[in-house]
Amino acid sequence: MIKAIIFDMDGVIVDSEPFWRQAKVNAVARFGGNITLQQTYQSTGLRIDEIAQHWIRHCGLDPACQQALCDTILDEVIEQIKHNGKLLPGVLESLQWLATTELKVGLASSSPSRLIAAVLDIFDLNQYISIKVSAEHLLLGKPHPQVYLEAANQLGIAAQQCLAIEDSVNGLLAAKAARMVGVCVPEPGQENNPSFGIADYKFTSLEEFISPTISKLLRIKLPA
Structure with missing residues (x-):
C-alpha cells in the first residue's frame, strides 16, 4: 500500500531542464570547454558537483575550477527560474x-x-x-x-x-x-x-x- x-x-x-542545459553550456565555455546542448543530457539528474566533475573530465578542464563551475551553473539556473520559470x-x-x-x-x-x-x-x-x-x-x-x-x-x-x-x-x-x-x-x-x-x-x-x-x-x- x-x-x-x-x-x-x-x-x-x-x-527547469532547459535552463540547466544552457547553463552547463555557458559555464563550461567560460572555463575553456565546449559542449553542445545535446551533450548536456549526459549529466541530467546528477548532483551538481558530479555534473561539474563530468564536464571537467570530458573537456579536460582544470579540476581546481570545480566549485566555481558549480556556482556559475547554479547562479544562472536560479536567475532563469526567477524570471522565466513555470x-x-x-x-x-x-x-x-x-x-x-x-x-x-x-x-x-x-x-x-x-x-x-x-x-x-x-x-x-x-x-x-x-x-x-x-x-x-x-x-x-x-x-x-x-x-x-x-x-x-x-x-x-x-x-x-x-x-x-x-x-x-x-x-x-x-x-x-x-x-x-x-x-x-x-x-x-x-x-x-x-x-x-x-x-x-x-x-x-x-x-x-x-x-x-x-x-x-x-x-x-x-x-x-
Missing part, C-alpha cells in the same frame, strides 16, 4: 489533490538546497511538501538510491510504500533501486528512451497523474 509520494524537482515540478502542467493540481488525503508528500532532488528553497518559495509550494531532501548533503547522488531512502526515512515510511515521480533516467534508476513505485514523466523529446521501460507508470505530463489508475493505486478518491 502506498503511503507517500516523493517528487523530484527539476523537470517534474518546474520546467510550473509544469498538472503539478499544482496534483499537489492540491494529494493535500486532501492522508498521504505524505516529500521531495528528493539532486539539486542543491539553495535551488530547492528558491523554487518552493517562488511558486509558494512549501505548504504542500512536508520534507525536502537534497543529495548535496549525502555521500552518493542519483542514480544511487540514497536520496530516496533518506526521504522515506524522514517521512517515516518504508521505501516500498513510496511512489516516486521522476523525469530523468538517473532519477528513475535511483527510485527503482530504492524499491519504490516509479512514475516517469519524460521531458519532451526523451519519451522514446528505452531506459524508461523500467518505470511502473509513464505519463506525458502530470496532468495524467490525476487518473482512475493512480486513484486506485493510492486508494484515494478522484477530485470532484
Whole structure:
C-alpha cells in the first residue's frame, strides 16, 4: 500500500531542464570547454558537483575550477527560474489533490538546497511538501538510491510504500533501486528512451497523474 509520494524537482515540478542545459553550456565555455546542448543530457539528474566533475573530465578542464563551475551553473539556473520559470502542467493540481488525503508528500532532488528553497518559495509550494531532501548533503547522488531512502526515512515510511515521480533516467534508476513505485514523466523529446521501460507508470505530463489508475493505486478518491 502506498503511503507517500516523493517528487523530484527539476523537470517534474518546474520546467527547469532547459535552463540547466544552457547553463552547463555557458559555464563550461567560460572555463575553456565546449559542449553542445545535446551533450548536456549526459549529466541530467546528477548532483551538481558530479555534473561539474563530468564536464571537467570530458573537456579536460582544470579540476581546481570545480566549485566555481558549480556556482556559475547554479547562479544562472536560479536567475532563469526567477524570471522565466513555470510550473509544469498538472503539478499544482496534483499537489492540491494529494493535500486532501492522508498521504505524505516529500521531495528528493539532486539539486542543491539553495535551488530547492528558491523554487518552493517562488511558486509558494512549501505548504504542500512536508520534507525536502537534497543529495548535496549525502555521500552518493542519483542514480544511487540514497536520496530516496533518506526521504522515506524522514517521512517515516518504508521505501516500498513510496511512489516516486521522476523525469530523468538517473532519477528513475535511483527510485527503482530504492524499491519504490516509479512514475516517469519524460521531458519532451526523451519519451522514446528505452531506459524508461523500467518505470511502473509513464505519463506525458502530470496532468495524467490525476487518473482512475493512480486513484486506485493510492486508494484515494478522484477530485470532484
